[in-house]
Amino acid sequence: MDSGLDKYYNILESLVSIFTIDQGFIKVLLIRKKSEPYKGYWILPGNIISKEETVEDNIVNAIDEKLGLRDLYLKQCHIYSDVGRDPDDRIIAISYIGLVDNVTAWYKREERSDIETSWFRIDDIPKMAYDHLEILNRNIAFLRSKIVNSNVLKSLFPSDFTLPELQNAYEQILGKKLDRRNFRKKFISLGLIVDTGDTNVGGNGRPAKLYYFNEEAKERTLF
């Protein structure tokens, strides 16, 4: 590393905000840092990008290896290139949003014993290293701007969800209450979701009908 071209060799990392919905709360998957700097702080999952892979491949592999997750929805979000964003080195970050349904998040996931991970509610984020809080917040804002378009949240609800659950997810991300009747009317009349004929069991009150997302429905503006 001593040619005049050195200054053109950049280090890139991918950083992913993986969201799921659990117990009615939108949560994000974070990793606890085990070494200095920022030991004990939390970071977004990610990886250094090598010359032999695309950014997407890098992320898919990183998520599989570090988190034991496969088959999630990924969406490129933003690039962070401030020279001082990492105090030790110039690292350019490429941020992505990932969405997984809660069945995959909880039952199909193979946890790695050497990595401490945890899901956090997006209104209760722990202390985060580097500029990762800023990146996460921007990703949440991006998610918010995306869900007004139909079908984006379907990655969080693969099958057999109830309308109150779906409405709850939209309300949390949009940060406001929605009318139950209008919400139902919109999703059903646009053919976005399909009645399974079943109802859920347990819990208080009247059982809710179960739905799944109509894969054929085309994208359109919702809110």
Place this chain on the structure above:
Amino acid sequence: MDSGLDKYYNILESLVSIFTIDQGFIKVLLIRKKSEPYKGYWILPGNIISKEETVEDNIVNAIDEKLGLRDLYLKQCHIYSDVGRDPDDRIIAISYIGLVDNVTAWYKREERSDIETSWFRIDDIPKMAYDHLEILNRNIAFLRSKIVNSNVLKSLFPSDFTLPELQNAYEQILGKKLDRRNFRKKFISLGLIVDTGDTNVGGNGRPAKLYYFNEEAKERTLF
């Protein structure tokens, strides 16, 4: 460059699609390539990113140095990291959209004698090198999705534009005709544009009123 970390040193380039509106046509500024490979083909302006600058700084400098343009609207668009996108080397591209008004584009621009540039209508793009056509097309699609939100096109019209000119720009980018009365109604009733009290001169027919964009108007969905 022979440590085991070599594979983590990536080369990055910025690539910008700079749009303006001229004679009622949306045009993009391209550079003609003077050397092999792809000699004689056209490329998007851009630059290799060094370790000591942000991507934004890099682009601002590249546009100033190569094109003699300053003060344009810039918006990050997408990252291209296919391993084979440049046959000679692995280069990751970060694409941006740039918007300049036609006064700046034509009168405030200092052309560089050693660089051959030209504005092309977006429905008449010449043969382009590498994957630049794909990148440009994606940027055009991105622009199309952006202008449905107010105020994005104001960078193309700094002052003293006519409503037919503005409508024409929207029609070209959206690819469809719009109703004159409804178009006018929307922009004026939302307070997005302000009447200067003047009218333009020359040309056939009744002179059109001149407007400027209201800087205080807040963003909202238009189409």
Place this chain on the structure above:
DNA sequence: GCAAAAGTGTTTTCAATACACCCATGG
């Protein structure tokens, strides 16, 4: 039978659309 949560229809309001005639200028 009552508490808890889900399901359902109608009215009102506002924004989007469709539509046709008059006006100012240049030649």
Place this chain on the structure above:
DNA sequence: CCATGGGTGTATTGAAAACACTTTTGC
């Protein structure tokens, strides 16, 4: 005076928003 392009108002339609009572279950 006529050709050209710009400016203007109204009626209709459709989607969004507001709103309250009934139904099903567990205890």
